Amino acid sequence: MPKIVSAKVIITSPGRNFVTLKIECDDGTTGVGDATLNGRELSVASYLTDHVIPCLIGRDAHRIEDIWQYLYKGAYWRRGPVTMSAIAAVDTALWDIKGKLAGLPVYQLLGGASRESVMVYGHANGTTIEDTVKVALDYQAQGYKAIRIQCGVPGMASTYGVSKDKYFYEPADADLPTENVWNTSKYMRVVPELFKAAREALGWDVHLLHDIHHRLTPIEAGRLGKDLEPYRPFWLEDATPAENQEAFKLIRQHTTTPLAVGEIFNSIWDAKDLIENQLIDYIRATVVHAGGITHLRRIAALADMYQVKTGCHGATDLSPVCMAAALHFDLSVPNFGVQEYMRHTPETDAVFPHAYTFANGAMHPGEAPGLGVDIDEDLAKGYEYNRAFLPVNRLEDGTMFNW
Numbered sequence: 001m002p003k004i005v006s007a008k009v010i011i012t013s014p015g016r017n018f019v020t021l022k023i024e025c026d027d028g029t030t031g032v033g034d035a036t037l038n039g040r041e042l043s044v045a046s047y048l049t050d051h052v053i054p055c056l057i058g059r060d061a062h063r064i065e066d067i068w069q070y071l072y073k074g075a076y077w078r079r080g081p082v083t084m085s086a087i088a089a090v091d092t093a094l095w096d097i098k099g100k101l102a103g104l105p106v107y108q109l110l111g112g113a114s115r116e117s118v119m120v121y122g123h124a125n126g127t128t129i130e131d132t133v134k135v136a137l138d139y140q141a142q143g144y145k146a147i148r149i150q151c152g153v154p155g156m157a158s159t160y161g162v163s164k165d166k167y168f169y170e171p172a173d174a175d176l177p178t179e180n181v182w183n184t185s186k187y188m189r190v191v192p193e194l195f196k197a198a199r200e201a202l203g204w205d206v207h208l209l210h211d212i213h214h215r216l217t218p219i220e221a222g223r224l225g226k227d228l229e230p231y232r233p234f235w236l237e238d239a240t241p242a243e244n245q246e247a248f249k250l251i252r253q254h255t256t257t258p259l260a261v262g263e264i265f266n267s268i269w270d271a272k273d274l275i276e277n278q279l280i281d282y283i284r285a286t287v288v289h290a291g292g293i294t295h296l297r298r299i300a301a302l303a304d305m306y307q308v309k310t311g312c313h314g315a316t317d318l319s320p321v322c323m324a325a326a327l328h329f330d331l332s333v334p335n336f337g338v339q340e341y342m343r344h345t346p347e348t349d350a351v352f353p354h355a356y357t358f359a360n361g362a363m364h365p366g367e368a369p370g371l372g373v374d375i376d377e378d379l380a381k382g383y384e385y386n387r388a389f390l391p392v393n394r395l396e397d398g399t400m401f402n403w
């Protein structure tokens with residue numbers, strides 16, 4: 001049996017902070033797992049180093065399920081983004097090792113390919129509607145079949161999803177949280193205009209997505225969903241904060257626009273009622289924050305029973321290790337919907353050499369045994385950790401709001 005003899009946490013910051021777990025077995029086989037939790041990276045690093053790694057040494061690396069259960073039930077304090085990101089990193093690294101030892105890409109261990117490739121969506125954003133549509137046309141020209149569109153809001157200095165440099169969006173932008181200001185009614189006026197202009201420019205053969213990013217009440221989300229129905233959005237994401245899963249009932253009463261939620265979910269329990277009551281159409285949970293491949297498969301299996309599809313989160317703060325693992329999952333899962341692909345920078349890609357490829361609006365994890373991704377430890381050493389927080393959001397009267 002491949003015995004775990006060591007494991008280490010590698011923190012590197014090629015443009016943004018990443019936390020990677022690397023596990024090594026007695027025969028020299030290694031596996032990697034993403035443990036990055038944007039804005040709280042060191043908490044997961046410590047959880048792994050101080051509370052998980054000592055319990056891994058000497059265990060059989062093939063026993064993925066047993067180790068998962070040991071770390072989940074053994075913590076006593078179950079669930080939460082820190083715990084489940086740490087468990088995810090271990091799980092992902094063990095699937096990587098299992099694939100390498102079997103000489104198979106992980107998707108083959110998950111039941112093989114259910115499709116030829118994985119449709120992805122890119123992020124078109126701009127300060128104005130015109131700017132956003134121009135970038136969306138560029139994505140369409142690159143072959144993307146699905147494009148997220150986010151534009152600035154007249155009268156507001158900033159809004160979610162609009163970056164200074166268009167193609168790379170990194171919201172964790174300061175040593176202490178940047179304070180943004182928000183106005184819902186101004187936002188709700190511009191989004192239908194954006195979709196109208198986008199449909200006129202791009203036509204109907206491209207999927208258009210939008211991320212509300214937890215900023216509307218259920219009835220406001222119902223209103224926006226209804227306003228957008230003529231433009232057929234592929235989904236409206238994070239329409240309202242989802243701690244109260246029941247809130248989505250009110251949105252469903254008012255609009256047929258498909259709903260996606262779950263990038264901040266970290267276990268099946270966060271999504272159970274949403275899925276069982278068919279209150280959503282896509283589940284966004286992904287490998288790094290929802291307990292790894294093992295737990296994400298459970299979430300997808302429950303979703304499949306209710307015709308809910310997967311739509312894994314894939315922002316730049318999820319490392320190429322998570323992207324690789326997600327693509328193996330996406331290729332095999334029966335109820336695949338779409339994969340977010342917010343390209344990493346060239347310096348990040350250099351630190352994380354990978355086998356996955358993009359062509360014509362779709363991706364493939366490649367045929368390398370395991371996940372087909374690694375971390376170049378020498379390169380990684382050259383990028384010091386830089387504390388960076390996600391912004392916070394206030395209403396114009398100063399009330400603390402959702403970012």
Ligand SMILES: O=C(O)[C@@H](O)[C@@H](O)[C@H](O)[C@H](O)CO
Pocket residue numbers: 038171211213263313314315316317340342390
């Ligand atoms: O859908 C998305 O990609 C966003 O919600 C993310 O950009 C999210 O804001 C970041 O991952 C937070 O770190």
Ligand SMILES: [Mg+2]
Pocket residue numbers: 211213237238263
């Ligand atoms: Mg989102």
